[in-house]
Amino acid sequence: MSTTLFIVQILNGLQLGILLFLVAAGLTLVFGVMDFINLAHGVQYMLGAYLAVAFFGLTGSFAAAVLLALPTALLLGLLLEVLVFRHLYDRDHLDQVLATFGVILFINEAVKIIWGAAPLNVPIPDVLSGSLRLMDGLFYPVYRLAIIAAGLGVAGLLAWLVNGTRVGMLVRAGATNAPMVSALGVDIRRLFMVVFGFGAMLAGFAGVMAAPILSVEPGMGDTLLILAFVVIVIGGIGSIRGAFLAALLVGLVDTLGRSFATDVMKLLVSPSAATNVGPALASMLIYILMAGVLFFRPAGLFPAGGKA
Amino acid sequence: MSADIAQAVRTPLRRPLDPRALAVPLVVFAALALLPAAAAFGATSYVLSLGARVMIFAIAAISLDLILGYGAMVSFGHAAYLGIGAYAAGILMAEGVDDALLGAGAAIAASGLFALVTGYVSIRTKGVAFIMITLAFGQMAYFVANSLSEYGGSDGLTMASRSTLLGLKLLKNDLTFYYVVLACLAGSYLLCRAVVAARFGRALRAIRENPVRMAAVGYDVERIRLVAYVIAGMIAGLSGFLLANQTEFVSPAYMAWQRSGELIVMVILGGMGSLVGAILGAVAFLMLEETLSHLMEHWKVVFGPLLVLVVLFVRGGLTGLLAGGKRHG
Amino acid sequence: MAEPILGLSGVSKRFGALVVSDDVSLTVAPGELHALIGPNGAGKTTLIHQIAGSLASDAGRIGFCGRDITALPMHERARLGLARSFQITSVVPGFSALENVALAVQARSGSSFRFFGNAAREAALNAQALEALETVALAARADVPAGLLSHGEKRALELAIALAMRPKLLLLDEPMAGTGREESLKLVALLASLKGRYAILLVEHDMHAVFSLADRISVLIYGRIVASGAPDAVRADPTVRAAYLGEEAA
Numbered sequence: 086m087s088t089t090l091f092i093v094q095i096l097n098g099l100q101l102g103i104l105l106f107l108v109a110a111g112l113t114l115v116f117g118v119m120d121f122i123n124l125a126h127g128v129q130y131m132l133g134a135y136l137a138v139a140f141f142g143l144t145g146s147f148a149a150a151v152l153l154a155l156p157t158a159l160l161l162g163l164l165l166e167v168l169v170f171r172h173l174y175d176r177d178h179l180d181q182v183l184a185t186f187g188v189i190l191f192i193n194e195a196v197k198i199i200w201g202a203a204p205l206n207v208p209i210p211d212v213l214s215g216s217l218r219l220m221d222g223l224f225y226p227v228y229r230l231a232i233i234a235a236g237l238g239v240a241g242l243l244a245w246l247v248n249g250t251r252v253g254m255l256v257r258a259g260a261t262n263a264p265m266v267s268a269l270g271v272d273i274r275r276l277f278m279v280v281f282g283f284g285a286m287l288a289g290f291a292g293v294m295a296a297p298i299l300s301v302e303p304g305m306g307d308t309l310l311i312l313a314f315v316v317i318v319i320g321g322i323g324s325i326r327g328a329f330l331a332a333l334l335v336g337l338v339d340t341l342g343r344s345f346a347t348d349v350m351k352l353l354v355s356p357s358a359a360t361n362v363g364p365a366l367a368s369m370l371i372y373i374l375m376a377g378v379l380f381f382r383p384a385g386l387f388p389a390g391g392k393a
Numbered sequence: 394m395s396a397d398i399a400q401a402v403r404t405p406l407r408r409p410l411d412p413r414a415l416a417v418p419l420v421v422f423a424a425l426a427l428l429p430a431a432a433a434f435g436a437t438s439y440v441l442s443l444g445a446r447v448m449i450f451a452i453a454a455i456s457l458d459l460i461l462g463y464g465a466m467v468s469f470g471h472a473a474y475l476g477i478g479a480y481a482a483g484i485l486m487a488e489g490v491d492d493a494l495l496g497a498g499a500a501i502a503a504s505g506l507f508a509l510v511t512g513y514v515s516i517r518t519k520g521v522a523f524i525m526i527t528l529a530f531g532q533m534a535y536f537v538a539n540s541l542s543e544y545g546g547s548d549g550l551t552m553a554s555r556s557t558l559l560g561l562k563l564l565k566n567d568l569t570f571y572y573v574v575l576a577c578l579a580g581s582y583l584l585c586r587a588v589v590a591a592r593f594g595r596a597l598r599a600i601r602e603n604p605v606r607m608a609a610v611g612y613d614v615e616r617i618r619l620v621a622y623v624i625a626g627m628i629a630g631l632s633g634f635l636l637a638n639q640t641e642f643v644s645p646a647y648m649a650w651q652r653s654g655e656l657i658v659m660v661i662l663g664g665m666g667s668l669v670g671a672i673l674g675a676v677a678f679l680m681l682e683e684t685l686s687h688l689m690e691h692w693k694v695v696f697g698p699l700l701v702l703v704v705l706f707v708r709g710g711l712t713g714l715l716a717g718g719k720r721h722g
Numbered sequence: 723m724a725e726p727i728l729g730l731s732g733v734s735k736r737f738g739a740l741v742v743s744d745d746v747s748l749t750v751a752p753g754e755l756h757a758l759i760g761p762n763g764a765g766k767t768t769l770i771h772q773i774a775g776s777l778a779s780d781a782g783r784i785g786f787c788g789r790d791i792t793a794l795p796m797h798e799r800a801r802l803g804l805a806r807s808f809q810i811t812s813v814v815p816g817f818s819a820l821e822n823v824a825l826a827v828q829a830r831s832g833s834s835f836r837f838f839g840n841a842a843r844e845a846a847l848n849a850q851a852l853e854a855l856e857t858v859a860l861a862a863r864a865d866v867p868a869g870l871l872s873h874g875e876k877r878a879l880e881l882a883i884a885l886a887m888r889p890k891l892l893l894l895d896e897p898m899a900g901t902g903r904e905e906s907l908k909l910v911a912l913l914a915s916l917k918g919r920y921a922i923l924l925v926e927h928d929m930h931a932v933f934s935l936a937d938r939i940s941v942l943i944y945g946r947i948v949a950s951g952a953p954d955a956v957r958a959d960p961t962v963r964a965a966y967l968g969e970e971a972a
Binding site for chain 1: 461467469511514515517518520521522524525526528529530532533536537539540541542543650651654657658661691693694696697698699700701704705
């Protein structure tokens, strides 16, 4: 392994972390404000990717696809909110889990009917194609750099929204003490629709951006959703800052683990054993990380409520 | 969970055994025992194999009901135990050990160990975090199975044959296998029933309703939950062993997270916290799956909304419907 | 003076910048009924939580029967004989009154890791539970689910649960809160009958009850103990009169 490979993998890890953050942010806010666990949040990510495919097919332009896919993802999210999720807020977590599970089954299958089960793809737009030379012998795809940049931009915007605006203040207060916020006369349902729509759009955005580099297929949101859960649990439920840091951590650990676990294992055990154990260990790393964090801090690294 | 409380209030615990409470399980088990005889008139092997499959999932559902219905632990990673049990059977077979008792023992032990380790971490957290963490650990098991290149990786592992019992190929016969599975189901059911009524189960049920109160009278709440979690994992491990033997195939798909969701659906469909309800739920779910998937390729597009409607409007599951009452709410 | 059952020294708790328990020291002697009074928000319930173990203390030491229990979790403190009643009634609503108490007996006597045998029919557990229910005059309601008992009956049930633990110390957080006049009189009579048999730390707003029952009274204001002594001395204490009793009288 070389330094360049290492740097490339760090960038890949960051890029995965950014995507994870975009999905986890909406999830953790929705949970923080409404105490609502939405398994179907990953579906928003998948829909974003499929919408990018569909609108690219219609317009032939990636930029147009992004501009059309985002509001459509938002609309679909709000539609789900009105039809299903809204009726689940005062139910217990078990009901929420079951109903949103039903939504996932439906949408994954509907996507199969509309677009088929085979993986689809969107070409990388011309402007962002090619690779950038970062240093001697180190080239990195421009598009992936663009994802990292766009993600950081969105994270910055989110930080400003949450910390610098009135809605953001309400969201933070709601995550800490929801009954108090509604006692202050805030229409918590409307607040939630805003938060929910925003979260759905972030996840959709992640899906749109992932469409050119990952295969777009049914169920792609579920895997990412579970990773987002790991992120939220590590970061502390309801905490945006925690979600951001934990997302980068999980992205890096997972990516670096997959690239280097076998090599590292070769230092410890025989090469053939390392080839067998390495991949298994790599796939366990983030969960071991999660277990470790929980062991020492059951409420995560940055618990939102402030009380441990 | 006020719904459980309302349900518990309706059934005082000290009254002598209600004959009706015995009637449902007796009917269910009698029907399962007689199924092969009835099947003799029709497509025997199909009915036997579907029946065994239903019972195998019923065992897993019962074990989930023990922690979900009686312990209020919403585990979204229960399919992992099904998979671990199955892999224990498959790997032992691949390594040349084909004795059923050894296989089942290994399946139970491996599942128990996984439950102990992951449960120890998960149970320290509360509510929704528990759901996410069990889901995450389940996914971990799934990915590890995928990376076991020596044992088939993502393609899965075909078993040379079914396990042998005392050196004899008894399980090869579908009828024998059916009754072995039935015996395992009856055993799991009776075991869970005993556990729930015993001191341990009483503490577990009381903790479900008021954990702080129970800690204040001296119960180690986390430890009791953990032990229940491990018992449930071990029973589910047994069902995994049976599943591997039935299909003579082991695959990471056994522990896909959707499978965990389906197990929860079975328990809820049957009405949680009644054990026999878990059996009914498994029967209902798998029959529904069987029927719908014969009718159309994309049956989930119907089943998904159906599930949403059931959650929103029909509360209390099948046993609730049978009792003629709606869950409160 | 005999070795105290409970001894707090320098116990503190803060939530962020808010100091809720500020360097609290107090003792409860064997057989003593020690009352803790103070205006709303003085930190009485927080202190009870710290003693019972449902809140960890930031500083200080809590001794119980000669042991340092500062770091013990709640259930271990309970097993040592520290029984509490809750400010907001806390019973297991779906279980009968008898089973609520039997659960306490079960926790104390022998293992709860028994997986066979019907616990609800264990005669030894039920007999002791019934005895505790008789003490609080609730035996007639033994089979009623706890969730369906009246508020006063739930209060009495909490006491029965605590007594069934064969406690060395009763930690009672406003046992009279929310009860009607008649029920409250019954509870006072019950507490009077328990007095001397158990060491009791009582938090209560009913001043009549406190001054008629307590051997010793400590006054907690803004998390600090400002006065401690015999009822008459506390009643006469000018700080207490100004800061607390004065308000009550006004």
